[in-house]
Amino acid sequence: MSHDLYVQLLDLACGLLLITSVLVLWRRELTVIIRVFALQGAALAALVAVLAVRDGSVELGVVAVGLLVLRAGVLPALLRRALAAAGEQRRDVRPLVNVASSLLAAAVLALLGHAISRPLVALAPSAATQAVPVGMTVVLIGFFVLVTRRRALSQLVGFLLMDNGITAVGFLTTSGAGPAVELGVSLDVLMVVLVLQILTTRMRDTFGDTDLDELRELRD
């Protein structure tokens, strides 16, 4: 693979990561958000696959396939199942910050992400590290989604968005921290999603809703 093609594919995958994280912030329908999240998982896997082909590394290739299965297949399927169990409430109607303001906040977060990753890029300037600001922006946007959404399921999407960003930064800076580490982290994420899914189901069974702001008093 020629250098130009490599850089272009890498940049394209990063652009897709950015667009999908903005879309998660933009849309209200939870079904659409989950679909966008699956697309982001595919973009992340493509990013790792590009790195794998550049390095000619089989290990990275295996990790890419694993990421594709987990982030574009298993996690969205789990989220969809949790949503189907939730019944009629499919929209996050009132986020704590309205959508227009949160989009503008995301613009500020993007600039912040670029600012704080400049020293990192300056350490070893290459095509991969120059894309680190994108990963940092995804982390920050994921954190923003996590703290401003009311429904448990959309907070979960925020958490996963953050994790996607962290994985992207990890691969872009180190070209993979070894499959063992990546496997451990992925399993952790899967465990967290499973636990949170059970927690969400329990919450709805007990209180009839998963709006975390409504949980003001303790019950038995």
Added chain:
Amino acid sequence: MNALGVIGGILQCLLVIGGAPLLIGMMRQVRARLEGRAGAGIGQPWRDLRKLLRKESIAPHGTGEVFRVAPLLLVSTTAVVALVAPFVTTASAVSPVADLFAVVALLALGTVALALAGLDTGTAFGGMGASREMTIIALVEPTLLVSIFALSVRVGSTDLGAIVTSALHDPARVISPVSLLAAVALGVVIIAETGRLPVDNPSTHLELTMVHEAMTLEFAGRDLALVEWASAMRLTVFLGLLANLFVPWGIATSAAPLALLVGVAAFVAKVALLGGLLAVGEVFAAKLRLFRVPELLAGSFLLALLAVAASFFLAQPH
């Protein structure tokens, strides 16, 4: 000022002025066919314009010069943009005006003139339309500037001709994330700026939702014809900019007759294709509530900003 620029400029002016009503007619025809109606034919906007141009223009009692000048200003600013922007040729008749900031300012000047005319009538609808238009344009202008600026960063010049020329020399740039982000942002703001469906419905006069139509309610006869003509020309100009900034292939770089012919054909084909896509999209789209429009525009502003950030930070492929 060179020969290519002058010939191209005259061609572009004629194309935009003569072809804009045909574009509107084509888009209406596409919509009609998809909705199962026969449609009035592609030439209908021209027939409407001819009818209106024969009629006397009447200004409402109590309106001033602002109302009378607005249609002329709207048409002339759009015609200047049609003359200088790179549509058929990369060279420009008056190259200092083919600058990104000058073009956007000229287009904004026309919008502001129309909004002032809406206010000048003193009617409830005119004021309401003007207020809504100002709300929208306040978010559209920065996005328009920023999204084209994202493309100009790599070229190192805000001259539209230079941006198109550099994209022509480096076709791989078309699929870079910078172009994709900027194209999506520019597409959304063009839909908002020209008053097409998710933002404003051009085919109704429903008081609760209209934006552009509310401002033009008091115009009659020749003035109305000019306003309608200018809004068609604006749509053509914006679609042409979108097409040539991102897919510049076919544009003439020399004054040879064949190159000019190819340039004209490519421009007509690209604008017709984009117009057709827009019309097909409009059949399936519903109008957004007015309070949701800032959300849409804030989203496109964010995409444009990300495009600028990406053009500074991502690696350059060479």
